[in-house]
Amino acid sequence: MRDTLTILDTESVAGPSGLVGRMARFTDGPEHAGRRAQVEAVLPPVDGLRAAAAQRAAAMVGGPTFDVMPIATAVPVAVLAAALGVADLDLAVRLTDDLCATRGDDPAQALSALVGGLPAASVLFQARDATAALIAASIVAGDIDKGVLDLPVRSTQRNGNWVSLADVGAFGAGRHACPGAELAIALTRGVLDALTGVRLAGPVHYEARPNLRLPIRLMVTR
Secondary structure (H helix, E strand, O other): OOOHHHHHHHOOOOOOOOOHHHOHHHOOHHHHHHHHHHHHHHOOOOOOHHHHHHHHHHHHOOOOEEEOHHHHHHHHHHHHHHHOOOOOHHHHHHHHHHHHHHOOHHHHHHHHHHHOOHHHHHHHHHHHHHHHHHHHHHHHHOOHHHHHHOOOEOEEEEOOEEEEOOOOOOOOOHHHOOOOHHHHHHHHHHHHHHOOOOEEOOOOEEOOOOOEOOEEEOEEEO
C-alpha cells in the first residue's frame, strides 16, 4: 500500500467547478505550483497576528457563558483581511462566510474584488473553517498542542476519495501542505489568549463533515 505522502503528491485533487476550483488547493501539477506561489506571495507576516486576534476576540465575548464559534470563524478572517489591507472587515467576514457556505462564483468574485484578487480571497477562504476547527479543538483539548494532535482537519480528497491525514498531521504534507500553518497557529494562540480560563459549558456537537471537526456550537463559561 502506498504511503499517505505519495498519495497526496501524486493523485488528483477533487476540486469544485468555478472560481473556487481555480484556487491552489484544488489544482494539480504546474497549475498548482503557480497558484500556490501566488498565495504565498500575498500571505501577510505572522508578526502582530496573535495580538490582533486576541484584541478582536476579547471584544466579541458577550458574557460569562457564550458560544465560541462566532469568534472562531470571524476573528481569523477579520485579522487576516486587515493584514491584507482591507478596510471593511465586516464585509470581508460576510463574503467569506458566503463563499465557504456556497463555493459560488458571486461571493468569490465579490471577495476577490474586495481583497485584491483570487489568491488573497483564497487565503480567507482557507483560513475560516480550518482555523476555527483548530481553535475549537484547542479549547476542547485544553491547549493548542493537544488541539493540533487532535487533527481538527482530518482528511482531504484525492481522486474523489477521502485520504486520512493521521500520518502527516493536520496541516498536510508535500506539495499541498498548508502554506499558512504559522498564521493559523498565531491566530489560534491569540484567540486562546482572549479566552483564558474558559471551560466547556455543555456537550460538543459537530457538523457532519468527513474532513473537519467543526462544532455546530461550542458553549463555554468562565
